[in-house]
Amino acid sequence: MTDFFKYQALGNDYVVIDPRCTDVPVSPESVRLVCDRHFGIGADGVLYGPLEEPRPGVPVPLALFNSDGSVCERSGNGLRMFALHLAEREPGTWAGGEPFTLRTAARDSPVQILDRAAGVVQVGLGKPVFDAAALPLLDEDGTPAEGPTLSVPLTVGERKLTVTALHNGNPHTVVPVAEPTAELARSLGPEIAGHARFPLRTNVQFLRVVSRSVLEIEVYERGAGYALASGSSACAAASAARELGLCDDRVEVRMPGGSVTVTIAPDRSVTLTGESQQVASGVFAPALRARLARAAEAAR
Numbered sequence: 152m153t154d155f156f157k158y159q160a161l162g163n164d165y166v167v168i169d170p171r172c173t174d175v176p177v178s179p180e181s182v183r184l185v186c187d188r189h190f191g192i193g194a195d196g197v198l199y200g201p202l203e204e205p206r207p208g209v210p211v212p213l214a215l216f217n218s219d220g221s222v223c224e225r226s227g228n229g230l231r232m233f234a235l236h237l238a239e240r241e242p243g244t245w246a247g248g249e250p251f252t253l254r255t256a257a258r259d260s261p262v263q264i265l266d267r268a269a270g271v272v273q274v275g276l277g278k279p280v281f282d283a284a285a286l287p288l289l290d291e292d293g294t295p296a297e298g299p300t301l302s303v304p305l306t307v308g309e310r311k312l313t314v315t316a317l318h319n320g321n322p323h324t325v326v327p328v329a330e331p332t333a334e335l336a337r338s339l340g341p342e343i344a345g346h347a348r349f350p351l352r353t354n355v356q357f358l359r360v361v362s363r364s365v366l367e368i369e370v371y372e373r374g375a376g377y378a379l380a381s382g383s384s385a386c387a388a389a390s391a392a393r394e395l396g397l398c399d400d401r402v403e404v405r406m407p408g409g410s411v412t413v414t415i416a417p418d419r420s421v422t423l424t425g426e427s428q429q430v431a432s433g434v435f436a437p438a439l440r441a442r443l444a445r446a447a448e449a450a451r
């Protein structure tokens with residue numbers, strides 16, 4: 152029995168719970184406990200799956216959770232880590248470098264392991280949508296906003312920002328700034344992520360365009376807080392910068408935990424490539440197991 156596998160991608164860390172390997176119940180409450188860095192394992196989220204026995208040629212379903220227990224539709228890094236998990240469990244089936252498909256609440260995402268030893272995995276996030284209704288984004292007066300979300304004004308406390316919002320499986324808000332810092336992300340990030348104009352909340356990226364081929368971001372994730380890296384955030388920043396004419400169609404996105412490569416096809420489809428690694432696997436101690444079981448029971 153293996154209750155959990157822990158992975159990280161550029162410091163964005165996830166615990167994989169594979170129902171084929173453990174009977175630990177997964178609920179929002181137990182996710183919060185597992186992700187707690189003091190009372191649990193510690194992670195930005197949980198990848199729970201595969202939800203059915205994987206078969207080659209059939210999309211592999213999994214569920215994604217943020218560390219606060221909320222459901223997340225898609226995670227660029229999370230899917231890359233989950234692909235590696237499948238390859239490490241069943242190298243004969245998944246590690247051959249053939250593309251396969253992972254299925255989450257957002258939609259199907261193609262993944263491909265480019266270098267298993269180095270943990271290099273590519274994932275396609277499809278075409279982003281720059282549309283107020285998709286996020287959703289409300290007007291200042293609380294009514295649903297309409298139309299494109301490129302360079303829209305957003306008032307946050309005393310600050311009048313200009314942001315670009317988009318949906319690439321999950322919602323993102325890109326804030327161009329002169330100097331993205333962890334302090335800025337930690338202070339302003341939560342105010343934007345939970346802003347009344349985003350009723351479903353949003354992930355937030357503070358962006359500096361270093362050159363046409365290099366972007367730098369700091370990330371505040373919806374449901375997980377400050378993050379050292381985020382794959383879909385890197386893609387969101389690249390898509391926003393590309394749409395605003397600020398970068399080319401292949402960019403390096405630098406984050407505190409490391410860099411990824413994002414490419415944007417002529418039809419705007421986005422591909423994310425980067426590294427990730429397994430860092431640990433193990434069993435929960437009986438006391439934590441008991442608490443997880445109680446947490447799942449309470450959630451019923």
Ligand SMILES: N[C@H](CCC[C@H](N)C(=O)O)C(=O)O
Binds near residue numbers: 227373
């Ligand atoms: N870390 C993830 C993004 C998680 C997004 C999540 N916080 C949400 O609620 O949308 C990534 O690498 O793409």
